[in-house]
Amino acid sequence: MPGELVLLVNPAARGGRSSRLLDPVVRRLRAGGRPVSVVVGASAEDALERARAAVAAGPEALVAFGGDGLVHLAVQAVAGTGVPLGVIPAGTGNDIAAAFGIPRDLRAAADVVAAGAVRVADLARTDGGEWFAGVMACGFDSKVNERANRMTGPPGAARYLLAMLRELRAFAPIPFTVTLDGETSAGEATLVAVANTGSYGAGMRVCPQAEPDDGLLDVLTVGPMPAAAFLRVFPRVYRGTHLGHPAITARRARRVTIDAPGVIAYADGERLGPLPLTCEIVPGALRLLAPPTV
Incomplete structure (x- = not known):
């Protein structure tokens, strides 16, 4: 049995x-x-x-x-x-x-x-010992999460969209320091996302090229962007076609450290805590019951 x-x-x-x-x-x-x-x-x-x-x-x-x-x-x-x-x-x-x-x-x-049927996949692990399977969000998107969690309505994805519009009114670019496999860069950004899988927020394909079994984290940075420009680009994230925008860069790394003042990190939609935070990919850490890959 x-x-x-x-x-x-x-x-x-x-x-x-x-x-x-x-x-x-x-x-x-x-x-x-x-x-x-x-x-x-x-x-x-x-x-x-x-x-x-x-x-x-x-x-x-x-x-x-x-x-x-x-x-x-x-x-x-x-x-x-x-x-x-x-x-x-x-x-x-x-x-x-x-x-x-x-x-x-x-x-x-x-x-x-x-x-x-078991599929072997990677997981990301933070320096605080917490694992995540999907996407870690830092910056505008995590601030939207913070705002949405304080709201009592509307339900579901509509709350997130309303929180995003309210956050956008007061948002200013954030000074980030990002270290990828020991190489550090600094500058202002709207958000930084670190992904093991490609989407978050009920279908936003923030890192559409991410693969959960390639031994790498995909790191997407959205540079400073006026609110009007952000609203024009935002719908493209649902199709994963935003990567061609000049303010957006995508890189890959095994180990990522992110720091920014006043920013809370979220992963898989759950609150991790304030930056700085380091995460690294752990190949094969997850055995998942999933349909066989083609």
Whole structure:
């Protein structure tokens, strides 16, 4: 009989609507006699403690039922352990799942988990010991995250877009110092993004050339830009065609250090803390249940 799947659940995903979607997924995973247990934490800290305890017991996989924030939490538990991570993308933004071809349909995603095909991928690790699977944001985008987290509405992606417009009114370029594999540069920028996978913010393809198994981090810098110019370029990020803009540069590195005054870093949509911060790629640190690559 297949081994146990531990399903880590975020009951607040999709504004609390995901809980009613859980039972069909559990039934799908239990087909054929597979044991499935469900873990729900009282808080993020409690959920992580429970997830780590479950991983230590050696299940067949830890499965995150939620969005990128829950995947980020689950990654802290499985990174480097050899225990595979499954993803049922039940959140508002599911960029990490999309990067690995995991379908948005929850039953189809459950079938991917049940199939058990493992893809080995990289993770990034910060000098504070935190892992991330997707994109770390520093600058304008992280300031938008800070503002959106203080807002009570509107729900979903609309809150982020409203926060962006409000932040843009008062935004000024930030003096950044960026070190890539020991080479340091300094100058003003709108934002710096460090990516293991290509998108964040529910489909913004900020680093469209990023590959999660190439042993490198993609680093995108957006230089100083008037608000009107930024608003003209911004829609192109959803198509990944912004890289040709003269104010935008893209580089790759194994180890990245970023410093800027008053800037909070976010990764996978979760708050990491103030800069400076160093992160490095750790090849093969993640085993993910995903559709086979073509």
